[in-house]
């Protein structure tokens with residue numbers, strides 16, 4: 001290997017899993033070539049696969065090229081399935097190996113540039129969404145891409161994570177934007193009413209039906225139909241919805257004349273649809289129909305940095321609405337916001353911030369005003385000390401900025417650094433130095 005590559009590639013060699021992981025942590029290589037036959041299982045591939053998994057968990061951006069035996073196509077395919085970027089079959093041929101490795105370096109470089117470019121577009125332009133975390137920004141970018149295509153989309157995520165907001169964004173950013181957006185909550189309407197709410201009814205079709213009425217599906221014609229809490233839809237109606245999705249016609253209750261309707265369908269649920277399917281509560285065929293694209297919205301606690309920027313933005317907008325502008329969070333409030341798990345996500349945060357704005361005695365909102373428990377501690381699985389240091393530095397800067405209401409002079413004093421140093425650091429971590437990127 002050392003002999004094979006030119007001088008401008010630094011080669012480091014490890015002969016077992018432990019040595020490889022030590023080198024990975026220390027050197028953070030862009031490219032790894034991995035022979036699957038490692039001790040104590042040199043004849044098999046178990047140790048190699050275990051190491052592949054370790055590498056991709058610790059440093060997912062690493063390009064791993066798996067080196068397999070001449071006839072070992074099966075393991076090569078398996079490795080690619082697990083996330084290896086390429087494979088190479090023995091015996092070693094210096095030219096071909098150099099070619100494969102150079103290609104992996106180029107790919108790693110392109111991906112790095114791509115991440116940088118994506119990171120520069122700070123925040124999101126989606127109305128109502130405040131986001132700073134890579135996870136949420138990625139979701140927003142997907143929404144921007146998916147919106148113009150007329151695909152049926154399923155949005156999953158815990159309650160209060162912003163599923164309805166994203167459904168609206170799918171509508172607003174589509175060519176249907178000037179047509180209706182009709183939403184219906186399948187869990188909030190009793191089963192016997194849901195059918196007529198969705199599909200409409202003909203005059204006389206049941207007692208009290210004194211005249212015909214369009215259902216939600218028809219009233220969304222030309223626009224978007226948002227079916228919230230689709231996981232709670234009764235089985236009988238699931239069959240009827242499936243027919244609509246397949247044939248794009250609705251049968252009003254009491255009518256035999258199908259009415260063609262052109263809508264884009266977006267569904268959301270906080271429930272685990274796979275579980276519902278295995279418990280026989282959700283039709284698998286309907287699931288495949290509604291999930292042409294699936295968006296999994298992460299919980300607030302899984303989005304690094306989002307809790308603070310959203311809290312800050314809420315403080316601004318709700319503070320104005322409640323006639324208490326110019327409030328800010330105290331340091332213990334900032335820490336508590338970061339440390340809390342937010343089981344009710346953004347909706348819970350809205351309630352807590354609203355309460356705190358009303359309850360705060362002075363200009364500063366404390367953790368007590370927010371009714372948040374004292375700071376917890378977190379144990380994270382990190383690649384190495386540099387990553388731990390950077391994560392801590394980023395967090396401290398965000399806290400100082402939020403506490404000082406994004407006043408750079410004050411934040412730099414809190415951090416004990418000069419203002420130019422703070423600007424360098426906010427550039428380094430791509431932290432916005434004004435408050436959140438879009439309003440709530």
Ligand SMILES: Nc1ncnc2c1ncn2[C@@H]1O[C@H](COP(=O)(O)OP(=O)(O)OP(=O)(O)O)[C@@H](O)[C@H]1O
Pocket residue numbers: 128129130131157158159160161162163164165166228268269270310346347350440
């Ligand atoms: N990223 C965000 N930035 C600002 N506000 C947000 C964000 N996400 C959600 N919200 C706000 O939080 C509240 C809850 O959002 P939304 O109703 O979209 O959640 P949901 O996932 O559909 O909840 P549920 O599953 O309970 O229906 C709304 O008032 C919404 O405006």
